[in-house]
Amino acid sequence: MISSTLNKGLSLFKSNPITEQIDFASKKSIPIRHLAIGFEGKQIDLSFYMNNQFATIFFATLSVFLTYGEDLVIETARHHRDLLKDPILKQRVTSLIGQEAIHSKLHNEFNDAIVELDYPVRLYRFLGEKFFDYIFLKFPQPLKLSLMAGIEHFTAVLAEYMMAHEQNFYFSDDAKTRALWMWHMLEESEHKDVAYDVYQTLNGNYALRVTGFFLAYFTILGLIPFSATLVPVLRKPQEMLTAKFWKDARRGVKLIFSPKDGVFGSTQGRIFDYLRRDFHPNDHDASHYFEYYEKKLLSEGGALHPFFVKEFTPKIQAA
Numbered sequence: 001m002i003s004s005t006l007n008k009g010l011s012l013f014k015s016n017p018i019t020e021q022i023d024f025a026s027k028k029s030i031p032i033r034h035l036a037i038g039f040e041g042k043q044i045d046l047s048f049y050m051n052n053q054f055a056t057i058f059f060a061t062l063s064v065f066l067t068y069g070e071d072l073v074i075e076t077a078r079h080h081r082d083l084l085k086d087p088i089l090k091q092r093v094t095s096l097i098g099q100e101a102i103h104s105k106l107h108n109e110f111n112d113a114i115v116e117l118d119y120p121v122r123l124y125r126f127l128g129e130k131f132f133d134y135i136f137l138k139f140p141q142p143l144k145l146s147l148m149a150g151i152e153h154f155t156a157v158l159a160e161y162m163m164a165h166e167q168n169f170y171f172s173d174d175a176k177t178r179a180l181w182m183w184h185m186l187e188e189s190e191h192k193d194v195a196y197d198v199y200q201t202l203n204g205n206y207a208l209r210v211t212g213f214f215l216a217y218f219t220i221l222g223l224i225p226f227s228a229t230l231v232p233v234l235r236k237p238q239e240m241l242t243a244k245f246w247k248d249a250r251r252g253v254k255l256i257f258s259p260k261d262g263v264f265g266s267t268q269g270r271i272f273d274y275l276r277r278d279f280h281p282n283d284h285d286a287s288h289y290f291e292y293y294e295k296k297l298l299s300e301g302g303a304l305h306p307f308f309v310k311e312f313t314p315k316i317q318a319a
C-alpha cells in the first residue's frame with residue numbers, strides 16, 4: 001500500500017543524473033576494519049559522554065536505532081551497486097557496505113551489553129524493527145537511495161563534530177565505548193561521499209534528495225531525542241525525583257542541542273547546507289581529521305589499537 005502510493009508519487013520526480021564525470025580514481029580508497037571489543041554491561045560508563053548521563057543515553061539510543069539505519073544503507077547500497085558502471089565507485093560502495101556491516105555488528109554487541117544497565121533495548125529494538133520494516137524498507141528504491149544519502153550526511157556532520165571535539169571522548173575511563181564511537185566516526189567520515197555520489201550518478205533529482213534529507217532529519221532529530229527522553233521514565237523513574245537528575249538533564253540537553261557548541265545544535269548550518277543545489281559532501285573537508293585519526297587511533301597506545309583485528313580494501317572489479 002505504502003509502496004504503491006509512493007511509487008505513483010515518485011513518478012513526479014524525474015531523475016536527472018549528473019553527467020560530468022567524477023574522477024573516482026583520485027579519491028582515497030576506503031579500508032574495511034575489523035575490531036573485537038567485547039563489551040560487558042557492568043564496565044560500560046553510563047556517564048561516558050562528558051560525565052553526563054542524559055547525553056550518554058542520547059548516544060545509547062542512537063546506537064540502538066542506527067543499526068536499523070545501517071541495515072537500510074546496506075540493503076540499498078547492494079541494490080544500487082549493480083546499476084553502477086564505474087568500477088571504482090562500485091568498489092567504494094563495497095567498502096561502504098563492509099564498514100556499515102561491522103558498525104551494525106559492534107553496535108549490536110554494545111546494545112546487548114546495555115541491557116544489563118536496565119536500558120530498554122528490547123523495547124526499542126522491537127519499535128525500531130517495526131518502524132523500519134513497515135515504513136522505510138517499504139519505500140521504492142529511489143526514495144531509499146535519497147534517504148540513505150540523507151542519513152549519511154547526518155553521520156558525516158556528527159563525525160566531523162566529534163573529530164573536532166576529540167576531548168569529549170576522554171572524560172571517562174571506559175576505553176571500549178570510546179573505541180566504538182571514535183572508530184565509527186572515523187569511518188563515517190571516510191565514506192561520507194559514497195551514498196551521495198551514487199545518488200547523483202543514478203538519480204540526481206533535487207526534490208527527491210531534499211525529501212530524503214527531511215525524512216532523515218525527522219528520524220534523527222525527532223524520533224531519537226523523543227525516545228532518549230523516555231529512557232529515564234522506563235529505566236529508573238525514581239531517579240527523576242531528584243534535583244541531580246534534572247541538573248544532569250539540563251546540561252545534557254545543552255550538550256546535544258545548544259546552538260553555541262552542542263553536537264547537533266551548533267551544526268545546523270552544516271546540516272542544512274545539504275539543501276544547496278550544488279552541495280557535495282566533500283565541500284566540508286574533513287580529510288585532515290581522518291588522516292590524523294587513522295594514524296593516532298590505530299598506532300601503538302591509540303584508542304583503537306587494543307581492539308584492532310585486521311583491515312582490507314576490496315578489489316576493483318572490471319565493469
Ligand SMILES: [Fe+2]
Nearest residue numbers: 070100103188
Ligand atoms: Fe555506520
Ligand SMILES: [Fe+2]
Nearest residue numbers: 100152155188
Ligand atoms: Fe555511514
